[in-house]
Amino acid sequence: MEATTTTMDRHEFFRLVGTSVGAIMLSRCLAGCTKSNGADPTPAGAVDFTISLNDNKYANLNQKGGYVYNNGVIIARTQADQLIAVSSACTHEGTLITFQSASNRFYCANHGSAFDTEGKVLNSPATRALTKYNVLADKTAGSVRVYS
Ligand code: FES
Structure with a gap:
């Protein structure tokens, strides 16, 4: 060889x-x-999932002012006892937002953008609204469905 x-x-x-x-x-x-x-604030594709309020992972949602995350969505229970859901990434640069129940708004601590409960911009630098999702609560089953 x-x-x-x-x-x-x-x-x-x-x-x-x-x-x-x-x-x-x-x-x-x-x-x-x-x-x-900036990250796309909208989860890819249609959103349709159900979470159980009996699951410890989502226990915060059982109290007014509490909020949880799932599938790129933040779900919050307002002080008026309403469940609301919007995309969880800030439309400015994609930072995870929180819910501030005292002021009834979503907030991004990165640069201070704020959004109302419909996802509309209250404070810049974000200029685009968050995507709002439908929420259907089933008290008997203890579940919450979030969908586009
Ligand atoms: S990333 Fe949210 S305000 Fe800049």
Whole structure:
């Protein structure tokens, strides 16, 4: 059996390495550039899920002012005992928002954007509304359905 060896000159080596490194850097840049424009606040596809209020994971929703997250949605119980749901990512740069029951609004601590219970912008820098979802509570079953 005969062994074969191939040689590569210095210029060819640097050309191949440079092309590979350039391709890697370009793909990283494109991925990074997409994220810097802000995460899409709307969960992909239609939203339709049901959570159980008997599940400890969602226990906060049993009290007025409490809120929970599921599937890119924040579900809150207002002080007026209404269940509301909006997309949970701030429309400015995608930070997870919270519900402030005292002021009855959703809030992003990252840069201070605020949204009303319909998802409309109250305070910038966010300029786009959150997506609002329908909420159907079944007190007998102890469940809450959230859907588009
Ligand atoms: S990410 Fe929410 S205000 Fe900037």
